[in-house]
């Protein structure tokens with residue numbers, strides 16, 4: 001049984017099939033890259049899997065349990081967390097507060113605990129913060145010292161790292177990364193991909209789906225690559241299989257200036 005699986009997953013926006021009949025599966029410990037031209041449905045696919053959009057037809061399963069039609073917070077609690085193509089940090093909050101936002105729906109205490117047992121609540125929050133800072137240090141140890149800096153004063157690549165750390169704080173089974181290298185230069189992009197590989201080594205059981213524009217960036221990290229075009233999955237395989245697939249060349253690489 002796959003960790004995350006979709007069958008015929010489809011969504012229609014006013015006549016446009018943004019995602020159409022996508023069968024997809026990922027196992028624990030796998031990294032799968034998702035590529036495709038602009039508008040091919042990559043983000044929409046993640047939006048359906050994470051519950052932001054409701055599928056028009058088809059299903060998604062996590063550990064065999066149907067998750068289609070669940071609310072985003074329920075899917076998050078079941079073990080799928082994500083980052084977004086554009087930054088979702090609160091710029092006027094500190095690095096630490098941004099990290100803690102990712103723990104909101106996982107925190108065990110209630111509002112009554114906050115009144116009656118504030119120490120217990122503080123302990124839980126500090127525990128999450130310690131975990132968050134430790135994870136953040138895997139990316140960039142200097143960020144730990146900047147934990148009380150406002151997010152708006154942090155360099156772009158570090159903001160990306162904070163967003164990934166925030167997603168990891170819920171200890172997801174599946175991590176969805178929507179273009180984590182967006183806005184990064186070539187050197188930063190390579191560094192980010194190394195860091196994603198490092199996450200995989202530290203958190204052995206996690207499965208990661210990573211959307212990326214640049215085919216070359218996909219060469220070293222994912223074990224398999226899935227290619228979307230016009231909402232459909234047109235190819236799946238290793239990097240070598242994908243770069244020689246005629247459908248992919250026509251749909252995607254053919255449009256690149258390389």
Ligand SMILES: Nc1ncnc2c1ncn2[C@@H]1O[C@H](COP(=O)(O)OP(=O)(O)OP(=O)(O)O)[C@@H](O)[C@H]1O
Nearest residue numbers: 013016018036037038039040041042043044045085
């Ligand atoms: N909420 C929505 N309402 C209507 N159309 C939408 C909506 N969300 C996405 N679409 C359309 O679905 C198609 C797929 O968009 P999507 O953002 O998933 O593409 P993408 O592969 O992530 O592209 P990019 O590489 O530019 O990020 C596009 O035609 C887009 O305009």
Ligand SMILES: [Mg+2]
Nearest residue numbers: 042043044085
């Ligand atoms: Mg997108």
